[in-house]
Ligand SMILES: NC(=O)C1=CN([C@@H]2O[C@H](COP(=O)(O)OP(=O)(O)OC[C@H]3O[C@@H](n4cnc5c(N)ncnc54)[C@H](O)[C@@H]3O)[C@@H](O)[C@H]2O)[C@@H](O)CC1
Ligand SMILES: Nc1ncnc2c1ncn2[C@@H]1O[C@H](COP(=O)(O)OP(=O)(O)O)[C@@H](O)[C@H]1O
């Protein structure tokens with residue numbers, strides 16, 4: 001799991017590395033510059049005209065170091081130094097000294113034309129990094145406007161200038177095409193509202209102290225493949241279908257049996273021992289034909305879910321996909337909540353029912369997993385002003401329900417009752433298509449049935465689901481991806497994770 005540190009912690013960790021390694025501060029900066037350049041040189045050919053826009057802090061110092069290294073690689077480089085209210089850091093001064101007479105340097109202190117950077121193919125943005133403490137204004141804001149006005153491909157160093165790494169941002173902000181960030185992603189990068197600033201981002205290792213990193217406490221994490229591998233349990237030789245639990249899915253209604261089929265297939269493909277599916281009469285032939293591995297439990301109703309059967313033999317219930325919100329379904333869902341005390345995986349219409357019947361919320365068993373997409377989440381908790389506030393609301397709901405809340409989307413976030421947030425690192429925009437959420441419900445239900453605790457199930461579940469879609473995209477591209485593909489590639493995703 002990659003820790004996501006706040007800006008204060010990053011400063012402390014930089015300092016810890018400098019003292020403990022030991023390494024001089026300027027050499028650590030040089031390492032950061034080299035890490036950036038290692039990313040840059042294989043991707044950008046040396047004929048491109050490059051403008052590097054520097055502040056006078058350490059982010060600007062990085063910019064100057066990068067300028068020197070790129071010049072050595074043969075790139076035509078022009079350096080701009082923006083002199084506003086900020087003072088020069090020591091490492092900035094050293095790197096400034098190192099390029100004196102070697103490179104074209106233009107100082108900007110007041111007037112800035114919007115067309116200033118017109119001539120460049122590439123702009124490297126090194127105005128502000130994690131040291132930004134207030135919205136930019138004055139000459140800085142004008143320079144950022146000129147950067148955003150330029151046609152050039154813009155690459156930000158560490159953080160797009162003007163973006164707060166761990167708080168909501170206002171004011172002028174660089175809209176980068178790529179952001180190359182040091183050591184770990186910043187919290188702001190994982191929130192949808194900031195994608196327009198970060199563009200695609202990559203993390204580059206600058207060798208900050210592992211001990212220091214271990215000792216830094218945080219509640220925010222980025223899920224890595226390695227971490228998922230570590231919590232996955234391989235199947236033992238003498239395991240049998242009873243080992244992997246018995247799940248019940250309550251899903252589907254007339255016209256929405258597809259959601260039920262997708263969830264059912266995903267539950268099976270994610271490895272459950274036994275699966276029973278509760279369906280209305282109209283779904284009987286459909287489910288028996290489309291998912292012969294599942295047992296069918298048929299409701300009295302032709303079209304909807306109206307009564308739970310005996311729930312005692314299941315380890316977990318997944319409920320919601322394609323369920324509808326008819327009055328009898330609401331009542332039947334309430335009965336499930338009253339009778340079943342083990343974890344539920346709650347999605348789609350079951351979430352919408354909870355939003356309108358709020359008295360049901362307190363019946364949700366502890367350690368359940370709720371999987372709203374942002375609209376469903378808004379129905380549950382009301383509007384938010386920015387995505388940081390959304391994260392707070394997510395944590396609050398997780399704590400008050402003592403359950404796991406997954407808000408879905410790119411970098412789906414998993415909030416635990418203890419206040420941790422795990423951001424998913426797998427998945428792709430091909431998944432923005434009907435039914436992929438139903439697949440996730442099945443995967444999560446399956447993992448809880450296999451006796452992963454709910455936090456583990458949520459972390460493995462979102463990662464495995466996204467990885468499966470990534471494997472589909474690798475083979476067939478994203479545009480034609482459909483939810484069934486994500487189900488079909490689950491075995492390959494497992495294989496990749498378990499290396500077996
Ligand atoms: N040893 C280190 O600390 C390392 C730092 N690195 C780089 O250093 C950056 C952080 O550097 P700094 O802490 O010097 O900060 P920045 O270079 O991000 O910002 C410079 C200074 O500007 C001032 N400032 C903040 N908001 C402002 C605003 N709106 N208008 C005008 N001035 C403002 C602050 O005093 C801040 O310290 C990282 O993002 C990274 O790029 C890397 O070189 C790795 C090593
Ligand atoms: N741009 C994206 N990048 C990564 N994952 C995405 C993206 N868009 C959607 N997803 C994933 O696809 C799934 C969509 O779920 P949901 O919105 O419930 O769709 P549906 O209701 O159609 O099944 C979620 O798991 C979400 O994380």
Ligand SMILES: [K+]
Nearest residue numbers: 125128159161
């Ligand atoms: K920057």
